[in-house]
Amino acid sequence: MSLLERLNQDMKQAMRNKDKQTLSVIRMVKASLQNESIKLGNDELSEEQELTVLTRELKQRKDSLHEFKEAGRDDLVENLNNEINVLQVYMPEQLSNEELETIVLQTIEEVNATSKQEMGKVMGALMPKVKGKADGTEVNKLVQKHLS
Structure with missing residues (x-):
């Protein structure tokens, strides 16, 4: 439907x-x-x-x-x-913190990001994967945490 x-x-x-x-x-x-x-x-x-x-x-x-x-x-x-x-009610089920963290780490590895200067590259690859399933600010915080 x-x-x-x-x-x-x-x-x-x-x-x-x-x-x-x-x-x-x-x-x-x-x-x-x-x-x-x-x-x-x-x-x-x-x-x-x-x-x-x-x-x-x-x-x-x-x-x-x-x-x-x-x-x-x-x-x-x-x-x-x-x-x-x-x-x-109409949104897809949200990802758990563990699932989100796993996806963030995989994406960082995929794009070979090592510093905060590459955050845009990571976010660009990551957001389509988690669209509607995770809050963008939370994703941003996790990416910053792992790139620092």
């Missing part, structure tokens, strides 16, 4: 359950997917493109969450946490 089909089914269920929060998030994601499709000029997005849109939506909410926490806006923090939980 494609992401769009799954979103449509979940949207109908949210309507039946009168779950306005979930319904709102699903509609936002569907709109983002549709906008991306129009931007790229495709009728349908590939799984990778859908994942890119989902990841972008999740990252935006996490960034906002951080800002709201710093500003002491607890009313908005709870709302964003709920939105993040809804979005994470």
Whole structure:
């Protein structure tokens, strides 16, 4: 089942359950997917493109969450946490720290990186492997740790 089909089914269920929060998030994601499709000029997005849109939506909410926490806006923090939980249902299963570390070490070895100056080369080879399965900032920290 494609992401769009799954979103449509979940949207109908949210309507039946009168779950306005979930319904709102699903509609936002569907709109983002549709906008991306129009931007790229495709009728349908590939799984990778859908994942890119989902990841972008999740990252935006996490960034906002951080800002709201710093500003002491607890009313908005709870709302964003709920939105993040809804979005994470559609994300692929995240890699464990051990799995991620293994992939980082393998990639460093593959590109023969030895210093932090080669971090861009490592990240360029690594990110497609872990796309949607690991947070970019965590990946970045691990790469820096192993290249120092």
